[in-house]
Amino acid sequence: MSRGYVYLTGAGPGDPKLLTIKAVETLRAADVVVYDRLVNQETLKEVKPEAELIYCGKLPKNHTLRQEQINTVLSEKALEGKVVTRLKGGDPFVYGRGGEEAVYLASLNIPFEVIPGISSGIAVPAYAGIPVTHRAFGGTLAMVTGHLPNERETEQWSALALGIDTLVFYMGMNQLETISFRLIEGGKSADTPAAAVEWGTTSRQRTVTASLKSLPFEVNKAKLSNPAIIIVGEVVRLRDNINWFTGEAGSVSALSAFVNDEV
Incomplete structure (x- = not known):
């Protein structure tokens, strides 16, 4: 089974103009985008039309997908040989659980890259x-x-x-x-x-x-x-x-x- 690639990408605090150039590049490269509730919908306009969008937004005490399920989605899509962009509000390593996702991906030897974002x-x-x-x-x-x-x-x-x-x-x-x-x-x-x-x-x-x-x-x-x-x-x-x-x-x-x- 081929391995794809995962970008753990920070989407910044809300204003789509605060998205970094590198973050935009990961959106344009993605076959799959797994995104959170706080991601501005305007940023998704950078995604190619054929890409798959997966919403995993979280409200307090009301999670569309639990963290374990998000981890599984990332690994399954990457193991299908796809480029996956995990798009998070703010910075992925500042209360974004990006560290947990990075550890999980590393445990499966799935290559990934962390794209810092402007922290809220x-x-x-x-x-x-x-x-x-x-x-x-x-x-x-x-x-x-x-x-x-x-x-x-x-x-x-x-x-x-x-x-x-x-x-x-x-x-x-x-x-x-x-x-x-x-x-x-x-x-x-x-x-x-x-x-x-x-x-x-x-x-x-x-x-x-x-x-x-x-x-x-x-x-x-x-x-x-x-x-x-x-x-x-x-x-x-x-x-x-x-x-x-x-x-x-x-x-x-x-x-x-x-x-x-x-x-």
């Missing part, structure tokens, strides 16, 4: 006017999954709260109240500026800013939901100065109103 944890804050690093606001940055493990919870939250200047949470909207509470409990000031950005880099982008303590309330009031990126840190204050993205559908700022609240 960097691009989405940027489109909201929030640089994730800035010399005036500290030198440490952490990207964190909203699905934090239960083991060593107290130590992990304290390390995040006290040891990191800027925190960027992926997949955290359903856990926002817990994130806020545990960071404050771990020693982060309740007045720390925070933001949530929904559908970042697209025409559907909306942003809410507030204090860490108030962010869950403000997000709920604005009815923001997944997909969204959460940012916690002093860099959020810079949004007032460098909010450059004119395509944003709407924003809510409660930061100034709540910044002096006590816990």
Whole structure:
């Protein structure tokens, strides 16, 4: 049985113009494209007409295909001698399970290549006017999954709260109240500026800013939901100065109103 080739390709954060040249090349070369929910449909216009498209989108607690099934699809198509492009939102190795897929393909000796993409944890804050690093606001940055493990919870939250200047949470909207509470409990000031950005880099982008303590309330009031990126840190204050993205559908700022609240 011949072996094809698999590209683990990052599709970027949403705006199809942020797709890399190499990512476009993998789409044009593909016999099969296995793509996620957050992939902009415009990017699929680069695929040749005869290519097979397989949707494996995931909603919270509602997966079209489970990860094991996705792995099987990738291997089966590649073992048929086909070029497979596994298209993922953002970067395949940043909370995209690309690492798991790479390990699986390697175990079967199926050749593959990783095509990095622009991570939503960097691009989405940027489109909201929030640089994730800035010399005036500290030198440490952490990207964190909203699905934090239960083991060593107290130590992990304290390390995040006290040891990191800027925190960027992926997949955290359903856990926002817990994130806020545990960071404050771990020693982060309740007045720390925070933001949530929904559908970042697209025409559907909306942003809410507030204090860490108030962010869950403000997000709920604005009815923001997944997909969204959460940012916690002093860099959020810079949004007032460098909010450059004119395509944003709407924003809510409660930061100034709540910044002096006590816990």
